[in-house]
Amino acid sequence: MPANLDAPLVAREALPGPYALLTFAHAAVAREARAGQFVMIKAHTAPEPFLRRPFSIMAVDPGRGTFTLFLKGVGPGSRALIDMRVGETAGCLGPLGKPFEAPPPGAEALLVAGGYGVAPFYMFGEELRAQRRPFHLFYGGRTAPDLPLEEILIEGGYPLALSTDDGSRGTPGRVTVPLEAYLGAEGRQAVLYACGPDAMLHAVARVAQARGLAAQVSLDPWMGCGVGTCLGCVVKIQRPSDARPKWRPACTEGPVFDARDVVWS
Amino acid sequence: MPANLDAPLVAREALPGPYALLTFAHAAVAREARAGQFVMIKAHTAPEPFLRRPFSIMAVDPGRGTFTLFLKGVGPGSRALIDMRVGETAGCLGPLGKPFEAPPPGAEALLVAGGYGVAPFYMFGEELRAQRRPFHLFYGGRTAPDLPLEEILIEGGYPLALSTDDGSRGTPGRVTVPLEAYLGAEGRQAVLYACGPDAMLHAVARVAQARGLAAQVSLDPWMGCGVGTCLGCVVKIQRPSDARPKWRPACTEGPVFDARDVVWS
Amino acid sequence: MSGRLAVELAGLRLKNPLLAASGTFGYGVEYERLMDLSTLGGIVSKGLYLEPRDGCDVPRIVETPSGLLNAIGLQGVGVRAYVRDVLPRLERHDTAVVVNVCGDTVEEYAEVTRILEDAPRVDAIEINISCPNVKKGGMAFGGDPKMTHEVVAAVRRVTRRPVVPKLSPNVADIALFARVCEEAGASAVSCVNTLLGMVVDVEQRRPRLAFGTGGLSGPAIRPIAVRMAWQAARAVSVPVIGIGGIMCAEDALEFLIVGCRAVQVGTANFVDPGVYERINAGLLSYLDRHGLAGIGDVVGTLAYPGETK
């Protein structure tokens, strides 16, 4: 069950650029979280912005009772977290949301990450490895500095394909370029998983559709509460059973959705 | 002339308890400030509270272009300043307000400080010393830990009389006890200067009145702007030329007032 | 111990003066797994119409300085699904259940209330005549004394339960509206809903909310809400429930001191679901510190300058 706790920061690693890895103590998240789930969190050091922010859980350590976030500082909420000192606490509710579901036996998991969207795939890779499922991680950014987790993923032995829009690292072009190359011409048994900017998710959904593959996408709407009550995070979803598209809260019915059900705007 | 600048924190010394010494670069304050003047300052790291706060200038270093504050963390504004890291900036306007005026030749300056009210007297002591004027500093607090500047003042060679309400350090009792003892029975040529809680200022004013001595008190109202326009900091003052008491802004006509003109509430 | 926080409100006994505000706590059941719902004095449901509603397009919410601007547009399941699916699940929780009733017409308000009349678990009806994010009903009714009277009287006629109109702050004279409600048979009034606001995306040169305008809530509006609750409490003898920007015990106390018998916590639910425990603990420690027996001893104790109590 998700728990609402004052979570102390227990470790902090600044990465180049606006990025950082933050590790918090939070027994419930450490024990129960699955890849694709997230926390709503806010540094107690900064009164504003006063709402918590959603961040994907990147890793957990159930033994130590901690979990780790991979953050990009983009505004006051994320920056206040990055500026925390070890020992300071954050209000933290989690784990929240629906996780990624492992592929059916025989199918390979292809994880497609754009920017900070790589965070949940670190954990998903660990889960898949534990279940001895084959997977491959496609990690794309605009330029080389936008791939701050590269080293950690290589050290972790993740099967990795890098790409950058400007070609400064890995395959030049969008992350769908190495993905399509990998999928090749013939029908490969795979499930696609995508987390990143909207346009990227949509592109992956199109790749999946064109090839008749299943795809799970993690959407990234603005969230107010994380628990299904503010109805600020709704996304347009039409499930096979729905007569017409419905606004559904991404925090409780997602953030991971079947790509076929998403009504792209 | 006062200047409004982004002042970087250049040095920071935490003192025991909620106290700290902060040194900022600010050429105008460093060059022009006189003891009793203050700055309006706010850490850029914390959006709330959104108004700046007034703090007395404790010391200046015109050569380096810096000034130092002695802060007690009591609320969000002061704590945000204390939490700053070297290199971070604060919005800072100063020097502001009317300074203490040195005593006439032949008279001794008796500086009476309560709590953080000691800050301007560090600087005033330096000024008096430079002018070769005799002075004595009475520094009182509730308990020994409320006298965090003791060591620095002793090292600086300040003629010092300590007191605490609970007797844990120096003379037991209010700061007026050693003051009155020092003044003795016979009429000593002295001007009293006081900075601290209202009740202490009033007590010092009564001592001065009883002995026919001049006294300058630094008032501590809540301040919104520091430059005479919000009219939030007004205090009731009746100068000899005033037919009746008038609300006067403490930021521009004070914070240092002639004790006789203050209409105590 | 916790009996010290109990309050009487329009015939209801609440175990403490804290209710979850409409639209900020779902139907209550969403929080079942997160907290013990019986720590709440009561739960006010999301606004309910006769039929399910889609609500506004996105974005629906934007943060403002110490505030939140929303235009959800009362997305919801409709009153029948609420009675069928939600109310039974609330059976097991020891807390008051207040249903926030909406309508495009006076008749719809009455009809929704009538449907609730047969549901056992409902303790009171809150009449939402103050939602700024719908084209019909809502604020249009709550900004017009005549319509306010009509809606309240219509709902009053079809239920035996306490009827609590929720006032709009987008009026010049909140006391007038409180009095109109009292005259129309209200058992209490909730004070206040959100203030109409707009935030502009200057890069796109269009409102940030898809709906255009929205309702402002959160600490930003608290000084306005406290003033209005104070004016309403002086104007009527039925109880006033204070709402607006309550984040902690001190904030709740402001409303109680100016005369509110209970309060609702809205936006704070999004920030911290632990808010009720924190506030209740804070209220108890306040009572201890001030040597007061019960929270009722705080209500309406404001010493207003120039007035003697």
Next chain:
Amino acid sequence: MSGRLAVELAGLRLKNPLLAASGTFGYGVEYERLMDLSTLGGIVSKGLYLEPRDGCDVPRIVETPSGLLNAIGLQGVGVRAYVRDVLPRLERHDTAVVVNVCGDTVEEYAEVTRILEDAPRVDAIEINISCPNVKKGGMAFGGDPKMTHEVVAAVRRVTRRPVVPKLSPNVADIALFARVCEEAGASAVSCVNTLLGMVVDVEQRRPRLAFGTGGLSGPAIRPIAVRMAWQAARAVSVPVIGIGGIMCAEDALEFLIVGCRAVQVGTANFVDPGVYERINAGLLSYLDRHGLAGIGDVVGTLAYPGETK
């Protein structure tokens, strides 16, 4: 370069759309030593009555979440001392001077205006019918359409200068009041003054302000002020001056985009006297980024959902 920020307002040419709001910039001269006053489009004086006034008891100001609640009570030197002592000192500064005129009665508003009529340095009259912190005049006039009309018409009759009533946000329908002002001969309207609020000291159980209630300003009220400025700008053809919570260029742009010809900066003066330079620089860089020739090209460009311009 800075010609790009110039605006025409009721016959006045302001070199940029930023004015210092009444009561937050003294009489202007207080800031002489701190900044170059000619970086301002204009200065609105502290409110002036016929006679000097003492104002309210202290505390007069209390900070609220992203806001400031004040009850100064229009302490001031009176119009004659202003004309004698202040106006000559403003001669040397190249900025528009607007005088904020107050009165306990309609006659007093007119009388203060008449006294200013002979003063050469005055560019416009702002009529303060919206101060919440006085027992007579102020908001009592600005909350009543008939009185609003009377005051504006009375001032209109005694001056050749532009007359700019300042609207109260404590009304249900700001557009109505803007229209009443236009009909009474206003050259422009200022929109808005402070929202009536209260903060309670829960330890003492009394209001934090000595006066009881006060006026809320600052970023907290900006979404409400932007909405009201937008409604006013749609209602009248005279220019609207937007006011409320402006701290930076983006905030000023919100008001300009919804239709304001100029804006006033209030509480931000207390936070940072460098605010005008920052905003002007931000406006210029916005024009560059958006390929716009002048700030006038921004005014009223809001794309409101469902409307075509």
